[in-house]
Amino acid sequence: MTSLSSQSPDLKVLIVEDDPNVRLGCEQAIQLAGIPVEGVASAEAALPMIGQDFPGILITDMRLPGMNGLELLKNVILNDPALPVIMITGHGDVTLAVEAMRAGAYDFIPKPFSPEHLVEVVRRALEKRSLTLEVESLRRRLAHREAIEARLIGRSPQIEKVRRLLLDVADTAVDVLILGETGTGKEMVARCLHDLSSRHAANYVALNCGGLPDNLIDSELFGHEAGAFTGAQKRRIGKIEHANGGTLFLDEVESMPMAVQIKLLRVLQERVIERLGSNQLIPVACRVIAATKENLKDLSDKQRFRADLYYRLNVVTIDLPALRDRREDIPLLFEHFMLHAAQQHGRPLPEVSREQLQQLMAHDWPGNVRELRNAAECLVLGLRRDFGRASTAEPREQSLAEAVENFERSLIAAELRRQNGNLARSSEALRIPKTTLHDKIRKYGLQA
Structure with a gap:
């Protein structure tokens, strides 16, 4: 069986046990299983080591000098409710064990216990912790991704x-x-x-x-x-x-x-x-x-x-790519800038005609996204309707083949967006076979 340490190398076990012999025995059993472990003698020594998203699990004896195990459990659970805490209880401490489980303990191990049983419970707790931390990391990453996509x-x-x-x-x-x-x-x-x-x-x-x-x-x-x-x-x-x-x-x-x-x-x-x-x-x-x-x-x-x-x-x-090199983004960007301008100036959102969209897609945009934003604001304010001759800057020289490909790519991207990625409806609107549309999507690196 593969050791958990090889699957989750950053996870460890923190043991709180005031009896040095019991602490050493637990540490040795867990180390032999290939799992990183550290032991301390008191809850007071353990608390500074356990922060939010602690990369591991906690094992604590119920009876400790100073702060006891139950108080330690309540402290760490308050800060991180998902942290697995395993309680070691003495023979006959059933009432305390039940109270610990109600307070949020992951499991309890009554004394005396075998090294094999300890390692089995530790493995299960570490697997749970690994999954929890992975989910939290994914949530943060998704939140960051959503924030980036909005900007x-x-x-x-x-x-x-x-x-x-x-x-x-x-x-x-x-x-x-x-x-x-x-x-x-x-x-x-x-x-x-x-x-x-x-x-x-x-x-x-x-x-x-x-x-x-x-x-x-x-x-x-x-x-x-x-x-x-x-x-x-x-x-x-x-x-x-x-x-x-x-x-x-x-x-x-x-x-x-x-x-x-x-x-x-x-x-x-x-x-x-x-x-x-x-x-x-x-x-x-x-x-x-x-x-x-x-x-x-x-x-x-x-x-x-x-x-x-x-x-x-x-x-x-x-x-960063020039706007002319990602023309399929123009309709979405233009709509975003129009919405922003309409809110800012208290104006209604104008409709963009098919002819205007074709002008937007065909324009070279030497000023890139900044120029597009200005064009959207002018449209919202009623200052501009024609985007074909907006720029006096020299356009980038293109061959006929490049110009045709850019225009074709722009039209396909715009239609896919209008049809929410539906290939059948897009091919019908563009009047080309579905297989041809699929080939062109792959050729231009578009997403259906």
Whole structure:
């Protein structure tokens, strides 16, 4: 039989027993079964070790010096009702055992007991605990997923890939580089990374590196002491120090001056800063998320961005797709933005005609999601009805085959959404055989 420790390596057993011989015997029996175990002599010693989602189970003797086993049970159950607690009772303590079960104990073992019986009860309790913790973890993950889907809207494979990666790295300490054209939602992704992490209660500090003169960005990032330069009348805490314990978001990081890049690299490597005009090293523990619309590797090759900083930032990269590369998301995004604009301005929700939808799907959207949001707001306000010639920017050059494929993909995606994924109704509306529609869905990576 496979040991439970090999199935759930993080789960352990905590034993509370004041008799050292009994405690040692229990520990040895459980260790021989391949299960991690730790023993303490009192309830007072055990309580600090048992927090919310304790990764294991508790075994306690009923009779202990100081706080007894029943009081310990009630304390831990109050904090974590799903924690399995096994009570060890003396011969004849039937009344206490019944009271313990009513108070929420998982099981009780009367003395004397065999090592085999102890291990059997422990295994069952650990299996229950493993399932409980797995379900809780899944619930949290689903809650995070729902939160992400409500903010990063779309059903395309490209945006689903972004959501999966975001979920994987959100609650880690790793620094992140976000790549994407203007308007693709880089700051939204940075905010999601912060909100879904254990740092969410701490500061989220954003700085646009391209929005400050070169002579101010140093002071903004690192702060300064009084008298550090002309006009510095008092000490100022910089953005990095203010983000300590939280998240620092650096947008348009490609605009950062070379001299400041060197100092930022030191922060990333050593996690310390020096305010301007000070020699004191200040430890900082913030996560750094950088965003850029440029290819930093190309810039570093041209010596316009430090290569060592690029490689230090490029640990985890989230590449945001342009809106033209996920056209099937346009109807859903546009509807979302119209709903928001209608609520914000107290206007009725307009209907989008088939002709307008075709214009939306065919437009190149050089401003990406930001441009689409502005178009939705204009439609709600009655300022715009035609989306065919909205942009004066030069469209991206496409071959005829690319243009036809993009348009076909957009129409199929829109029809699938209108028919709630029903292939039969969609193929009938599009006037193509069901098998042909199925092949095209696979070709374009769509979801029925």
